Amino acid sequence: MSLSTKSPKTSPIKIMQNRIYELLKQGKRIDGRAPHEVRPVSISTSVIEKADGSAMVSMGGTKILTGIKVETGTPYSDRPNEGVFTVNAELLPLASASFEPGPPDERAVELARIVDRCIRESRAIDLEKLVITEGEKVYMLYIDIYVLDYDGNYFDPAVLSAVAALATCKIPRYEMRNGKLERVEGESMKTPIRTIPVSVMIGVIQDRLLVDPSPMEERALDTSVILGYDSDSNIVSIQKNTPGLLSLNMMEQIIELGSKKAEELRSILVEAVGLGS
Amino acid sequence: MMTESKEIKLIDEEGRRVDGRRPDELRPIRIEAGVLEKSDGSAYIEVGRTKIFAAVFGPREVHPKHLELPDRAVLNCRYHMASFSVDERKPLGMTRREIELSKVLREALETVVFLEEFPRTMIDVFVEVIQADGGTRTAGITAASLALADAGIPMSDLIAATAVGKVAGTLVLDINDIEDKYGEADMPVAMTPRRNSIVLLQLNGRMTSEELKKALEMASQGIKKIYQLQIEALKKRYSVVSLEE
Amino acid sequence: MYYFNEKEIVVPGQLLADDPKKSGPGTYVLGGKVYAAQAGLPKLRDGVVVVIPLKGPYKPEAGDWIVGVVTDVKPSSIEVDLGGYLTAVLKYPERQGPPQGLTVGDVIYARVKSSNIRGIFLESEEMKKLTNGIIISMTPARIPRLIGRKGSMIALLKKETGCNFWVGRNGLIVVSGKSSEGEFAAISAIRVVEKEAHSQGLTDRVAALLKSAKGRNHDDREQGDKAN
Structure with missing residues (x-):
């Protein structure tokens, strides 16, 4: 049961808006967390046998399932020596009263694009290793993300689940034999991973920051920003994803906080998927 | 299709099926109620490798308003499969099959829900197949009725369901994906056990009338077992509530 | 003849009694017998069988x-x-x-x-x-338990936390106190009531929880002082 996600109209509840800020000034949050504390994360991989890679991630009450199907196809003509991946996301209506059935709306498309950017711009997948015959046949990874339960901040767990599914994905091997593409039975390879991107959602209320907002907090925020980081703490994507002002003076603090939290989330991910770095 | 069915041995010399079951044996089933936090009621079911979530929202105001009924609630149902739930990636969006199954599921659920208690409202049931290995509509309705009960929606009974198939001339209970693909018939059946009545019945394929009678009897036996598992899951859900210390 | 035990949860479709005149809220009659229409606790109340739901929608009534x-x-x-x-x-x-x-x-x-x-x-x-307080929600079916018999549970919460409570039958509650510690203690006590709504000795457990929370907050503050 949640008050905020069920309300058809999402204008903030005044007493909560004031209260969330008052608590932040005392270093507290309505659910008892510290301002810079993420909710508990749990990651299980290879949960869908029919997918080539899959991961179920929960972050507090938010639950995300990602599955990857690998197909073969023609590369883009401007990138003949690279494999292809696409990211899709759906906000399933069973996840929240505020999600509606139907084709992905702008929120779902934004989620997919943020996850895509984190993976693409960090160059997490070595796409050149996903080529079967240059310019002709490459592996194509379809990364499909489903939000199953929405209790705030679906961005960070979505990136975690996509990367966990990628890291544990078994790509079925294909070979060209006499000009014909054939499946090499029983053989598969790991996704060539170069870095482990994670994202961190940071909310801003006046002069205070918080991470991993709850739905009630999301409604009270002045604005929020999602930052993607690679394993070397480079920033690989940014999305200011709500209206409102983001003070230039706060950016330094935001980047530092994000980088610290990214490391924390990455270590949880690395442990769950058994990736030594 | 006929040539393929000869290649795959659906029933071996000892009368066992592709996955080692006897003809009248169900796959291992796991049922849990109350698995998703943000819906009003939810359930999860695994039947062999078939895995499904169901969630219920409402009764809530009807949108758009002209769909509301003056004397009862509107029941909505969406059966949907994840793209990676099947062997060949399913394109995004609803297929004709999903639209049809949403309809038959809704009509089955309507038979047990006391819709007249909530006029001018809407109850939404969402069935999300995350892995399909045969029997998704029957597992889906089993989970959906449990999610409705978990939501506290008044209803006359739970609905339990399974499918009976015909493979290599033999009637088999709870058919899996391979049996469905290469077999001769697939008959999903859902029942309200309290009234010993059918609420969903379909048939794909051919059976003699004798076989049909026997298949219904087999389905009804399987349904009784699934019904018990559902009841246990619901009681367990609430015993946690009342006894946890 | 009755077919239930008041301490055991019943599920929709379960036989409760064989006299149709005994059908109360949360039950229905079929073929002259009374069955449960909801998951919940069966009770004999004023001569009829009722099922007290553990979850379910709010049905507004005048006076709520x-x-x-x-x-x-x-x-x-x-x-x-x-x-x-x-x-x-x-x-x-x-x-x-x-x-x-x-x-x-x-x-x-x-x-x-x-x-x-x-x-x-x-x-x-x-x-x-x-104008002040924290708003939380719980399943409307368990609000009566939060209020308690003649308001006993809410009176206990007020006494132990020093907070004010506005409890809506629709499942929304506003908690307002002088300190956030008091409000947090009150909210965690409400969560216990929600989770264990129908268990035995609930009032005692909530009282014990609030007493220990008071002690713990005190410790937190001391540790915080040291850290500073």
Whole structure:
């Protein structure tokens, strides 16, 4: 049961808006967390046998399932020596009263694009290793993300689940034999991973920051920003994803906080998927 | 299709099926109620490798308003499969099959829900197949009725369901994906056990009338077992509530 | 003849009694017998069998106190969200303006005047605008347990936490206290009531929890001082 996600109209509840800020000034949050504390994360991989890679991630009450199907196809003509991946996301209506059935709306498309950017711009997948015959046949990874339960901040767990599914994905091997593409039975390879991107959602209320907002907090925020980081703490994507002002003076603090939290989330991910770095 | 069915041995010399079951044996089933936090009621079911979530929202105001009924609630149902739930990636969006199954599921659920208690409202049931290995509509309705009960929606009974198939001339209970693909018939059946009545019945394929009678009897036996598992899951859900210390 | 034990949960379709005259709320009659229509605890109350649901939607009745959020202010009526699914209406004389200067996003505590086919209407006389506190929600079916017999549970919570409580039958609750520690203790006690609504000795456990929370907050503060 949640008050905020069920309300058809999402204008903030005044007493909560004031209260969330008052608590932040005392270093507290309505659910008892510290301002810079993420909710508990749990990651299980290879949960869908029919997918080539899959991961179920929960972050507090938010639950995300990602599955990857690998197909073969023609590369883009401007990138003949690279494999292809696409990211899709759906906000399933069973996840929240505020999600509606139907084709992905702008929120779902934004989620997919943020996850895509984190993976693409960090160059997490070595796409050149996903080529079967240059310019002709490459592996194509379809990364499909489903939000199953929405209790705030679906961005960070979505990136975690996509990367966990990628890291544990078994790509079925294909070979060209006499000009014909054939499946090499029983053989598969790991996704060539170069870095482990994670994202961190940071909310801003006046002069205070918080991470991993709850739905009630999301409604009270002045604005929020999602930052993607690679394993070397480079920033690989940014999305200011709500209206409102983001003070230039706060950016330094935001980047530092994000980088610290990214490391924390990455270590949880690395442990769950058994990736030594 | 006929040539393929000869290649795959659906029933071996000892009368066992592709996955080692006897003809009248169900796959291992796991049922849990109350698995998703943000819906009003939810359930999860695994039947062999078939895995499904169901969630219920409402009764809530009807949108758009002209769909509301003056004397009862509107029941909505969406059966949907994840793209990676099947062997060949399913394109995004609803297929004709999903639209049809949403309809038959809704009509089955309507038979047990006391819709007249909530006029001018809407109850939404969402069935999300995350892995399909045969029997998704029957597992889906089993989970959906449990999610409705978990939501506290008044209803006359739970609905339990399974499918009976015909493979290599033999009637088999709870058919899996391979049996469905290469077999001769697939008959999903859902029942309200309290009234010993059918609420969903379909048939794909051919059976003699004798076989049909026997298949219904087999389905009804399987349904009784699934019904018990559902009841246990619901009681367990609430015993946690009342006894946890 | 009855077929249930008051301590055991029943499920929809379960046989409870064989006299159709004994069918009360949460049950139905089929073929002259009484069955459960909801998951919950069966009870014999005033000579009929009832099932007390453990979860379920809020059905407004005249006289209920509710907590709601103002979602729209119109020339002579105000729309109030009762927790996402239901909208109630508070009427006011247009020339006087919205009572207590209500605007969108305000939280109110009010009584249901009537609930019928025309909609849910609230009393404006006793309506109170709540200006401070934390709003939380729980399943409406367990609100009676939070209030307790003759208000005993809520009285205990008030006494132990020093907070004020506005409890809506619709499942929304506002907790307001002098310190956030007190409010947090109150909210965690409410969560215990929600989770263990129908277990034995609940009141004692909530009292014990609040006493230990007081001690713990005290410790936190000391540790915090040291850290500074």
